[in-house]
Amino acid sequence: MTKSDLKHEITIDELRKHDNDSDPWFVINNQVYSGTAFLKDHPGGAQSIISAAGLDTTDEFMAIHSETAKAMMPGYHLGTLDSAAKIALSEPQSEVASNEPRDAFLNPRSWTKAVLSSKKKISADTIIFTFTLEHETQTLGLPVGQHLMIRLRDPVEREAIIRPYTPISEMNSKGRLDVLIKLYLEGDIGGKMSKAMNSLPIGHGVDFKGPIGKFTYLGKGLCSINGTEKKVKKFAMICGGSGITPIFQVFRAVMRDKDDTTTCTVLNGNRLFEDILCKEELDALLWGNEDRGEVIHTLTKAPETWKGLRGRINGELVQKHCEFHEETLVLVCGPEALEKSIHVALKEQGWNDDQILFF
Known part of the structure; x- marks a missing residue:
């Protein structure tokens, strides 16, 4: 993950000058990398890069990223921390003492x-x-x-x-x-x-x-994708297995707001009936919202009593239930094989990449 001929040492002061959202540097195994090139297209969104600026992100990077991603890193390698910087970065960061409880639990820069x-x-x-x-x-x-x-x-x-x-x-x-x-x-x-x-x-x-994450639903059809706002009239939501969880979160936000005219079609693929997650919650959200929402389940190993669709989610199913429209955003989450096959199918059907979002 490094340039073998690069011998540049980086001080803690130099690293901290890049603790920002315009030219963020981060550290993996005492090696320093530039995150600037990832701000626009990183799958985890720009915030995941900005949140790591000036910090040691070894655990997160090594645990989450693929070997393909790791192989790309020499192109962004800037140098090695000097001895003083290694010590400074290994020391726990002190926090300002406060008796006031934090309003929000999550912190993007610390666990x-x-x-x-x-x-x-x-x-x-x-x-x-x-x-x-x-x-x-x-x-x-x-x-x-x-x-x-x-x-x-x-x-x-x-x-x-x-x-x-x-x-x-x-x-x-x-x-x-x-x-x-x-x-x-x-x-x-x-x-x-x-x-x-x-x-x-x-x-x-x-x-x-x-x-x-790079996607946020702001409500009433307004989305933010890597900080750029986009207005949509419909969501086509395609998921499999536990991929329902981010889909469910957005679907719930739309259905709960009676003033939100955005419509949603959910295509949810599973193997067995008992594998369908959040089914009762989805059914409850649909009650009274049938004009705005639709949930379609398909099973690859359905029981004889199953009256729904059978088989995997494929291009034909997507084309039938997710009609192409410029103001539709397709949200996809599921196993890698599902995501890859659906991406191919959507492209063949005329969808542009800026209309498709993978969680």
């Missing part, structure tokens, strides 16, 4: 801790984890359409495990946070985060950071 208060199993492999925030009147501080990161430590190797999630809590809920997580626990190939979350005892503290 904050909430306590696991309950686990509710809603299917064979899906649990709602409820966390208690710092005080009972504290809000989460997460805009609609954004997500947060959860950090745990591997119980054996002690490496940081970090994954992004979208809570299903009400945005104005106080003192608590609900996160729906589909667990992958089978054999040795089970997910590290799944195993770590599943083993958490009630009362255990968990680290959170955020908000992150």
Whole structure:
């Protein structure tokens, strides 16, 4: 991830001059990189880069980014921290003492801790984890359409495990946070985060950071995408499995506002009927909003009694239910294979990339 011939040393003062939103530098394994080129098109949004400006982001970067992303980093390598900078950056940052409780729980530049208060199993492999925030009147501080990161430590190797999630809590809920997580626990190939979350005892503290994401729904059809506002008349929402969680958050915001004339079509793909997440909540939101909202489920292994659609979400299904329109924004979240196939189908049907947003 470095330029082998680059020997430039960077001081802490030089690094801190780039603790800003115009030319942010960040640190990975004591190596300094420029984040400026990522401000416009980073999948996590510009805020994820700005939030790391001037900081050591080793754990977050190594845990979340792919090998492809890591291979790109030599092109943005600026140099190595000098000895004094390494010491300064390793020291915990002091906070100004205050007796006033924070209004919002999340902080984009530092990890904050909430306590696991309950686990509710809603299917064979899906649990709602409820966390208690710092005080009972504290809000989460997460805009609609954004997500947060959860950090745990591997119980054996002690490496940081970090994954992004979208809570299903009400945005104005106080003192608590609900996160729906589909667990992958089978054999040795089970997910590290799944195993770590599943083993958490009630009362255990968990680290959170955020908000992150390039999309925010501001209400009444107005969206912000990487800081640029865009007005839409309709959302075509395509998801699979636990990809419903960010979709659900936006859908709920639209349906709850009776003055919001934006319409939504949700295409939700799953394997089994019991795999459909948030179904009761989606049905409740549709009650009385049938003129503005539609939720279509399709199952690949449906029971004989199933009266809905069968099979995977594909281009034909998308074309039938998501008619192309310049003022429609397509929101997509699901397994990588679904996202790739839907992207191809949408492009073939004439959609532009600025009309498609992947969570």
